[in-house]
Amino acid sequence: MRRARILAFLLDFAICAAAADVVGLAATAVIWRYVPAFRAAIPWIWAVLAAAAVAAFLLRDAGGGRARRWFALEARLPDGRPPGAWGSILRNIPLLVPLWNVYDAWPILSDSQAPRRCDRRSGTRILRSQ
Numbered sequence: 001m002r003r004a005r006i007l008a009f010l011l012d013f014a015i016c017a018a019a020a021d022v023v024g025l026a027a028t029a030v031i032w033r034y035v036p037a038f039r040a041a042i043p044w045i046w047a048v049l050a051a052a053a054v055a056a057f058l059l060r061d062a063g064g065g066r067a068r069r070w071f072a073l074e075a076r077l078p079d080g081r082p083p084g085a086w087g088s089i090l091r092n093i094p095l096l097v098p099l100w101n102v103y104d105a106w107p108i109l110s111d112s113q114a115p116r117r118c119d120r121r122s123g124t125r126i127l128r129s130q
Helices: 002-034 036-058 066-070 084-096 100-110 117-122
Strands: 073-076 125-128
Touching: 002 036, 002 066, 002 073, 002 100, 036 084, 066 073, 084 100, 084 117, 100 117
Parallel strands: none
Antiparallel strands: 073 125
16 A cells, blocks of 8 residues: 555646646747747746646645545545545645655655554545545
C-alpha cells in the first residue's frame, strides 16, 4: 500500500502541473503568434495557472482523491465521509511547505499503514476501496 500511496501523490501532483502547463503553453503560443500586443499578459496568465494548479492540488482529497481511485484507495474521515474541500486543504497544505512536507509524510515511508501526522489530528484514514 505504501507504493500505491506514493504513486497516487505523485500522479495527483503531475496531473495538476500538467494541466496548467498545457493550458499555459497553448495560451502563450497563441498570444505570441497571433496577438503580440498582449505579450505583457503572459506572466499574468502563468501566475493564474500556477494558482489554479496549487488550488487543484490542495483540493485533491475533497472527493476521496483523484489518483487514489485508480489505485483502489480512498481518503475517509472517521464517520466514513470523504474529507470535503476544507478538510482536503487542511490535509494537503503541509505538503507545500519545504521540510514540513518531509516531516508530515515520514510515517508513510516507515509504515505503509501509518497515517500522516496531519491525519492523526483529523482522524483521516487511507483505505482500500471495496
